[in-house]
Amino acid sequence: MKCAVIQFAGSSGDSDCYHVCKNILEKPVEYVFYKESFAPEDFDLIILPGGASHGDYLRPGALAARSKVMKSVIDAAKAKKFVLGIGNGFQILLEAGLLPGAVLINKDLKFFSNDVFVRVENTDTPFTSLFKKGEMIRLTLACKYGNYYADTDTIKCLKADNRIVFTYCGENGNTFESNPTGSLENIAGIVNPAGNVLGLMPHPERCAEELLGNTDGLRIFESIVRYIERGKTHGIS
Amino acid sequence: MASRDEAKKLGLTDLEYDEILKILGREPNYLELTLYSVMWSEHCSYKNSKVVLKRLPTEGPQVLQGPGENAGIVDIGENLAIVMKVESHNHPSAVEPYQGAATGAGGVIRDIFAMGARPIALLNSLRFGSLDNPRAKFLFKGAVAGIGDYGNVIGIPTIGGEVYFDDAYKENPLVNAMCVGIIRHDKIVRGKAAGIGNSVMVVGAATGRDGMHGASFASGELSDDNPDQGSPMQVGDPFKEKQLMEACLELLEKEWVIGVQDMGAAGVVSSTCETAARAGSGIELDVALVHQRDENMKPYEIMISESQERMLVIVEKGHEDDVKQIFKKWGLEAEKFGTVTDDGMLRILENGKVVGEVPAKSLAEGVPIVKRESKRPSYLDNLTVDISKLPEPDDLNEVLLKLFDLPNIASKAYVYNQFDQTAGTDTVVSPGSDAAVLRIKGSKKGIAVSIDGNGYYCYLDPYEGGKQVVAEAARNLVVTGAKPLALTDGLNFGNPEKPEVYYQFEECIKGISEASKDLGIPVISGNVSFYNEGKESTVYPTPIIGMVGVLEDVNKHCTMEFKKSGDLVVLLGENTDEIGGSVYLKEILNIVGGPAPRLNLDDELNVQKCCLKAIELGLVNSAHDVSDGGLAVALAECCIAGKLGFEGEIEADIRPDVLLFGEGQSRIILSLSEENFEALNQLSKEMNVKLSVLGKVKPDIINVRIRRNGSVAGEINVSLGKITEVSKNAIKRRVENVR
Numbered sequence: 001m002k003c004a005v006i007q008f009a010g011s012s013g014d015s016d017c018y019h020v021c022k023n024i025l026e027k028p029v030e031y032v033f034y035k036e037s038f039a040p041e042d043f044d045l046i047i048l049p050g051g052a053s054h055g056d057y058l059r060p061g062a063l064a065a066r067s068k069v070m071k072s073v074i075d076a077a078k079a080k081k082f083v084l085g086i087g088n089g090f091q092i093l094l095e096a097g098l099l100p101g102a103v104l105i106n107k108d109l110k111f112f113s114n115d116v117f118v119r120v121e122n123t124d125t126p127f128t129s130l131f132k133k134g135e136m137i138r139l140t141l142a143c144k145y146g147n148y149y150a151d152t153d154t155i156k157c158l159k160a161d162n163r164i165v166f167t168y169c170g171e172n173g174n175t176f177e178s179n180p181t182g183s184l185e186n187i188a189g190i191v192n193p194a195g196n197v198l199g200l201m202p203h204p205e206r207c208a209e210e211l212l213g214n215t216d217g218l219r220i221f222e223s224i225v226r227y228i229e230r231g232k233t234h235g236i237s
Numbered sequence: 238m239a240s241r242d243e244a245k246k247l248g249l250t251d252l253e254y255d256e257i258l259k260i261l262g263r264e265p266n267y268l269e270l271t272l273y274s275v276m277w278s279e280h281c282s283y284k285n286s287k288v289v290l291k292r293l294p295t296e297g298p299q300v301l302q303g304p305g306e307n308a309g310i311v312d313i314g315e316n317l318a319i320v321m322k323v324e325s326h327n328h329p330s331a332v333e334p335y336q337g338a339a340t341g342a343g344g345v346i347r348d349i350f351a352m353g354a355r356p357i358a359l360l361n362s363l364r365f366g367s368l369d370n371p372r373a374k375f376l377f378k379g380a381v382a383g384i385g386d387y388g389n390v391i392g393i394p395t396i397g398g399e400v401y402f403d404d405a406y407k408e409n410p411l412v413n414a415m416c417v418g419i420i421r422h423d424k425i426v427r428g429k430a431a432g433i434g435n436s437v438m439v440v441g442a443a444t445g446r447d448g449m450h451g452a453s454f455a456s457g458e459l460s461d462d463n464p465d466q467g468s469p470m471q472v473g474d475p476f477k478e479k480q481l482m483e484a485c486l487e488l489l490e491k492e493w494v495i496g497v498q499d500m501g502a503a504g505v506v507s508s509t510c511e512t513a514a515r516a517g518s519g520i521e522l523d524v525a526l527v528h529q530r531d532e533n534m535k536p537y538e539i540m541i542s543e544s545q546e547r548m549l550v551i552v553e554k555g556h557e558d559d560v561k562q563i564f565k566k567w568g569l570e571a572e573k574f575g576t577v578t579d580d581g582m583l584r585i586l587e588n589g590k591v592v593g594e595v596p597a598k599s600l601a602e603g604v605p606i607v608k609r610e611s612k613r614p615s616y617l618d619n620l621t622v623d624i625s626k627l628p629e630p631d632d633l634n635e636v637l638l639k640l641f642d643l644p645n646i647a648s649k650a651y652v653y654n655q656f657d658q659t660a661g662t663d664t665v666v667s668p669g670s671d672a673a674v675l676r677i678k679g680s681k682k683g684i685a686v687s688i689d690g691n692g693y694y695c696y697l698d699p700y701e702g703g704k705q706v707v708a709e710a711a712r713n714l715v716v717t718g719a720k721p722l723a724l725t726d727g728l729n730f731g732n733p734e735k736p737e738v739y740y741q742f743e744e745c746i747k748g749i750s751e752a753s754k755d756l757g758i759p760v761i762s763g764n765v766s767f768y769n770e771g772k773e774s775t776v777y778p779t780p781i782i783g784m785v786g787v788l789e790d791v792n793k794h795c796t797m798e799f800k801k802s803g804d805l806v807v808l809l810g811e812n813t814d815e816i817g818g819s820v821y822l823k824e825i826l827n828i829v830g831g832p833a834p835r836l837n838l839d840d841e842l843n844v845q846k847c848c849l850k851a852i853e854l855g856l857v858n859s860a861h862d863v864s865d866g867g868l869a870v871a872l873a874e875c876c877i878a879g880k881l882g883f884e885g886e887i888e889a890d891i892r893p894d895v896l897l898f899g900e901g902q903s904r905i906i907l908s909l910s911e912e913n914f915e916a917l918n919q920l921s922k923e924m925n926v927k928l929s930v931l932g933k934v935k936p937d938i939i940n941v942r943i944r945r946n947g948s949v950a951g952e953i954n955v956s957l958g959k960i961t962e963v964s965k966n967a968i969k970r971r972v973e974n975v976r
Contacts, residue, residue: 009568010476012392016662019678035566051660052390055476111385111655142657144389206659211676211792213665 001228003029004043006073006089008064012051013086016205021047024208025221034067040079044228048073050087050142050203060103060145061091070096082126082224083197087143090189090199099192099199100158101150107182111144115214116180118188118202119169122162125191126227127198130219136173137216139202141188146181146201148188155184165189166200238264247274252605260599268585268593271537272600275503276510279767282604285733286765289743292750297759299722307351307428307499308418309761311723313787315680316422320354323362323415323688323727323783325766329470330412334379338412339387339473340545345416346393347499347548350482353426353489354418357661358675359388360688361398361414362727362781363652366407368644368971373402376410378972383473384414385655390475391482395656396664396673397688402644405692408771413727413764415688415783419677426489428498430512430520430551430577435495437509437520437575438557440564441481442546443530444504444539447471477546477569484567485548488560493553500547506540506600508549509575510583514601522575523586536585536592551577611743612736620697622831624816630894633953636825637869637939640898641960643824646866647967648877666796669878671713671862676791683791685719687784691865692729692777694833697818699741699778701833703748705902708841709864710784711756715845716860716905718795718852719786724753726763727781733767741778742767749780755838756845758784795852797861798879804858804908804934806875806883807917810844811927812868813901814891820866821898834902840926841903847924848905856913856920863904869897869941869953871906872931873960876939882957884940885932893943893951908934 003021007014014031021029032038034053053064064070070092077083077098085093093099106112118139120131131137150158158164166189170177175186181201189200204217244254247270257265257273265273279285295303301318302310308322326341342359349356361384366373377400388395393416430437447470488494496516498508505527509520524539534542550571552560557573564571578584583600585593596603630636640646653668665683666674672687689710695702711721726749731738753760769776788794799806816822817831851857859879863871876883889896909917914930921928932941939960943951 010390010392010479012479012660016660019662023678051392052476055390055474055479057476110382111389111657113389113657113659114650114654140659142389142659144386203659206662209662211665212659212662 001027001044001225003027003045003047004032004038005029005047005049006034006069007031008034008053008067010051010053010055011049013049013203013205017047017049020205020208020221024218025225027225032069034064034069037068037072040076040081043076043081045082045084045224046073046076048085048089048092050089053088053092059095060088061095064092065095074098077197080194080196082228084127085199086203086205087201090201091145093197093199098197099190100154101148103145104147104149105145106147112146112180113142116141116202117169117171117178118166119173121167122165125165125195125198127220127224128165129227130223136169138214139204139217140206141180141202143201148183150184158190161193163191165191165198239267239270243267244270247271248278249274253277256605260596260603266593268537269595272506272540272595275541276506276600277604281503281507283765284604284607285609285767287606288608289746292746293760294750294754295760300759300761301425303761304763307348309723309725310352310425311761311785313682313684313722315682317677317680318420318422319684319785320349320352320418320420321415321725321783321785322348322762323413323725323781324764325411325413325727325729327409327411327729327766327769330376330380331409333470334376335383336470336472338380338383340471341412342384342387342414343473343475343478343545344499344501345414346391346478347501349416349418350485351428351497351499351548352420353424354420355486356393356416356418357663358417358686359393359395359414360686360783361395362688362690363398363400364406364411364692364779365402366404367402370407373407374972380410380412381652381655387473387475389657391479392660394658394660394664396658396675397668397686398653399688399690400649400652403693405774405777408774409769409776411729411769411776411779413781415725417686417785426494426497428512429496429516430518431495431516432553432577433579434554435577436552436554436557436573437522437577438550438552438560438571438573439527440548440550440571441569442474442477442544443528444542444544444547445530446534446538446542447544449538449542471543471545473545480567480569481546481548484564484569488550488563493556495551495553498549500549502543504542504544510597510600512549512551513583513597519578519580519582519597520575521578521584521586523589525588526572526574528570528572536587540585609733609739610736611740613740614737620830620832622817622822622828624892624895627826629892633893633897633951634955636894636898637873637953637955638960638963639825640820640866640870641964642967643820644968644971646820646870648964650965651968665791665794666717670797671716674717674791674794681790683788683794685714685717685786685788687713688781689713690779690781692779694818695745695779696777698833699744700748701836703745703780704752704836704838705833706780706782707749707752707756707758708836708902710782711758712845712862712905714784714786715848716795716797716862718793718849719788720849721756721758721784721786723761724758724782724784726760728763728765729769729776729779729781730767731770731775738775745778745780752838756842793853793855795857795860797859797875799875799881799908799934800858800879802881802934802936805911805914806885806906806908806931806933808904808906808929808931809847809921809926810904812889812891812896813899814895815901816895816899819898819900821894834900836902843924843926844903844905847921847926850920851907851917856917857907857909859908861906863906865900867898867900872941873939875906876957877961877964882935882938883932884935886942886944887931888944890945896943897953
C-alpha cells in the first residue's frame with residue numbers, strides 16, 4: 001500500500017503523519033503539495049493533516065478545500081480510495097463536502113489542548129476494526145474550531161446510518177461527563193456513507209508511540225492498513 | 238539638515254548628537270538622524286547594559302554561537318545543536334496584549350529559523366497584576382490568547398512556561414517568549430552581509446507604516462502623554478510567518494545563501510547595518526525597491542518600519558530569481574533592493590538618488606556606552622523579619638489550601654491548555670512539570686527545556702535572586718534527568734536612569750554570572766528590556782532564565798509525579814529555618830520581607846549532581862524540586878500530579894509553618910522503591926548531600942506530621958481530591974466568574 005500526506009499552505013501536522021506512516025507503520029509515503037494533483041490509483045490512503053491551513057482565514061478549511069489538490073482527493077474518494085482527515089483535515093473534508101456538517105468555534109471560545117477520552121461508537125469501519133465497540137480510548141485534542149454542528153436531519157441521518165464513529169466522553173465512558181468542544185451529539189469523528197472517508201478532530205498521529213505516552217491512536221492507522229492490505233471490498237459491511 | 242533640537246525630539250542626547258557629528262564630519266539629515274535614533278535606542282543598542290553584560294560567562298566547549306547573533310547555539314552531540322533565544326514584548330503587550338504577545342512569539346521564532354534551524358518548541362514567561370484587577374485580567378487573557386494563537390496556528394508546540402501575578406506588574410506586564418530550534422552543525426547560517434557585489438533582498442510581507450518607532454517605544458517608560466510616538470504597534474500574521482519559515486528553511490539548504498537576518502526591531506535599518514557590521518562590509522540599497530503596502534512612504538519610514546514577517550536575505554549575485562522562485566512557491570514576495578559593497582557605508586537611495594549615507598558599523602556598534610549611576614535602594618535595609626514575632630497558624634491545612642488557591646501556586650492548566658503542546662510529536666513531558674522534555678527523532682537523545690524567574694526574590698535581594706533563578710532553572714532540568722548545557726536570559730527591569738534600578742540590574746547580573754559560572758552553564762543569547770514602569774509602579778527586577786539540557790537516553794527521563802503507593806519519599810538537601818521571601822510570608826501573613834533564601838552554589842551543584850546520577854542509575858521513580866510554597870507545596874504537587882497521597886513524619890527543630898512553607902534552596906523530593914534506598918543513601922554520602930526520609934506514597938490523603946523535640950508540633954491532613962480541586966480552579970474562577 002502507498003500513503004499520501006497532503007501539504008496545504010499552513011499544514012503543520014503533515015510531518016507528524018508522514019513520520020507515523022514511514023517510521024511507525026513502515027509504509028511507503030509521499031508528500032503532495034496543495035498546488036499539485038494526483039491520480040486516484042497513485043495512493044491507497046490519503047491523509048489530510050492538521051494545522052491551520054491558510055491560517056484558518058475565512059473559515060478553517062474553507063480555502064484549502066478549494067485548492068487544486070482537493071479535486072484529486074475528491075476523485076480518489078469517489079474511486080473508493082481511503083481518505084483520513086485529522087483536525088484541520090477534518091474541517092477541510094467538511095468544507096469540501098466529502099463529509100456533512102460544519103465546525104464552530106469551541107463552546108468556551110478558546111483553543112483547547114489536552115488529552116481527551118473518546119468512545120469508539122462504530123467498529124464496522126475500515127478505520128476502527130481493531131477496536132471493541134464502545135471502547136474508551138485516549139486521544140490528543142488541539143483545536144479552536146472543533147465544535148461539530150449540523151442540521152437536525154443530517155444528525156438524524158448520521159445516527160440512523162451509524163456514521164458517528166467517535167464521541168467525546170468522560171473518564172467513566174459517559175458522554176454526558178465531557179464534551180470539550182461543545183459538539184452536537186458529542187461528535188468527535190464521522191465517516192461518509194461509503195465508509196472510505198473518515199474525519200476526526202483529535203489527533204491519532206500524536207498518540208502512536210510508547211515514548212509519547214499513548215498508543216491508542218496508532219490502532220486507527222493499523223486498522224486501515226490491515227484493511228487495505230487484506231484487500232477487502234470497500235465500504236461498511 | 239537636522240538640528241540638535243530635532244535630535245532631542247527623536248530621543249537622542251547631546252552627547253549622542255555630538256558623536257554623530259564626529260562620525261559624519263557634518264550635520265546629519267533627517268533620515269540619517271532617524272536611523273541613529275532607532276539604532277541607538279536602548280532596545281537596539283544595549284547602551285545602558287553593555288558594560289554590565291560583559292560579566293556574563295558566554296564560553297564553553299559546548300557553545301557553537303554565543304550572544305551577538307540572531308540566537309545562540311549549543312552543541313548536543315551527534316552533529317546536532319540546539320538554537321535558542323528569549324525575547325521580551327512588554328511594552329506592546331501593555332497596550333494591546335493580544336497582538337503584543339503574538340508578535341513577541343513571531344519575532345523570536347524568526348530569530349531561530351534565521352540561523353537555519355527548524356523551530357521545535359516555544360516557551361513563555363508572563364507577569365501581570367493581581368487577577369482582582371480588571372485591567373490585569375484583560376491583559377492576561379489577551380496575552381495568553383495572542384501568544385497561544387500565534388504558536389498554535391504556525392504549528393510549533395508550546396511546551397513550557399510560567400505565569401506570575403503581582404501588582405508590581407499591574408501597569409507594565411512582562412511578556413517574554415522563548416523559542417528553541419534544532420539544527421545540524423553543517424547547516425548553521427549566520428547574519429552576515431559578505432562578498433562584494435552580492436545581492437541584498439527583502440523577503441516575506443510587504444512593508445507598511447505599522448510599528449513605527451517600535452524600538453524607541455520600547456526604550457521609554459509607558460505613559461499616555463506621548464502623542465508623537467506614532468503607531469508603535471505591530472500586527473502579527475502567523476500564517477504568513479509559517480510560509481516565511483518554510484520558504485527560508487528551503488532557501489537555507491542552498492549553498493549560495495550568504496546570510497539571513499530577522500527584520501525585527503528597527504526593520505530594514507537594523508538588519509542591514511548589523512549584517513554589514515558583522516561582515517565588515519557596506520550595503521547600498523534603494524528603498525523604492527522594497528515592496529510596500531502603504532502609499533507614499535518616505536525613505537525613513539521604509540527604513541524603520543517594523544512590519545512583521547519579513548527577513549533580510551543576502552545571496553550570491555545571480556541567484557535572485559532562484560530566491561524569488563522559492564518564495565513564490567510559498568505565496569511570498571522576494572525583492573532585491575540592495576548590494577553588498579566594500580566601503581563600510583550604509584548608503585540609502587530613493588529611485589537611484591542618494592538620500593542618506595552613514596557608516597554601517599557606527600549605527601550597529603557606535604553608540605556611546607553609558608555607565609549609569611548605581612545606588613543601593615533604601616528599602617533593602619528594612620526587610621528583616623523576626624520569625625519569633627510572627628503569629629503561628631492554628632490550622633496548617635487551611636494554610637496549604639489557601640496556598641493552592643493562589644494563582645501563583647495553583648495549577649496553570651488554565652493557561653497551558655490553550656497552547657498546543659504536542660504538535661510535532663516530540664513532546665515527551667508536557668507543561669505542568671518542572672521542565673518539558675522533547676525527544677529528537679532519529680536519535681536516542683532528548684532535550685529538556687525550562688524557563689524560570691523569581692522577580693520577588695530579586696526585589697528582596699538582587700544578587701541572591703540572580704543566583705537563585707539560574708540554580709532553579711538548572712534544578713528544573715536536572716529533575717527530568719537532563720544535564721544543563723546553556724541558558725538564554727530575558728532581563729526585565731525598570732528605568733536604568735534611576736540609580737536604584739541600575740543597582741538592581743547590576744546585582745542581578747552579578748548573581749546570574751556567578752551561578753552560571755559555578756554551575757558551568759554559559760549564557761548564549763538574551764534580551765534586555767528596561768523602562769518597565771508605569772506612573773505608579775516599577776516592576777520587580779525580573780531576570781528570566783531559559784535553559785536547555787540534554788538527556789543521553791530520553792527513555793530514562795524522570796517526571797515529578799508519585800508513581801506507586803508504598804514508594805519511599807526522600808529529600809535531597811537540607812531543610813532550613815528560612816521564611817524570608819516565601820509565598821507564605823507574603824500572601825498568607827502579608828509581610829513583604831525577609832531576606833530571600835540563601836543559595837550556596839557548592840551545595841546546589843552537589844544536590845543536582847546527586848539527583849542526576851540517581852536518575853541515570855534508575856534508582857528513583859520521581860523527582861521534583863522544592864520551590865515556591867516550600868516543602869509542603871512541593872509534596873502536594875507530587876501527589877496531585879500522580880493522583881496519589883503521602884504520609885510521613887518529619888523530625889526537625891524548626892517551627893512547623895517555617896519548615897513546611899519556607900523556601901530554603903537546593904532541595905529535591907525523590908520517590909523510590911524501598912529496595913533502592915541503600916544505593917541512593919550510599920550515593921548521597923559519596924556526593925556529600927544530605928538525604929532524609931520524609932515518608933511514603935499512600936492513596937488519597939496528604940498527611941504530614943512535624944515532630945519537634947519528641948512531640949507532634951504540627952500536622953497537615955487534607956484529602957487529595959480537595960486540594961486538587963482547589964488548585965485546578967484557582968485561576969479559572971478568578972478569570973471567568975468575575976466580570
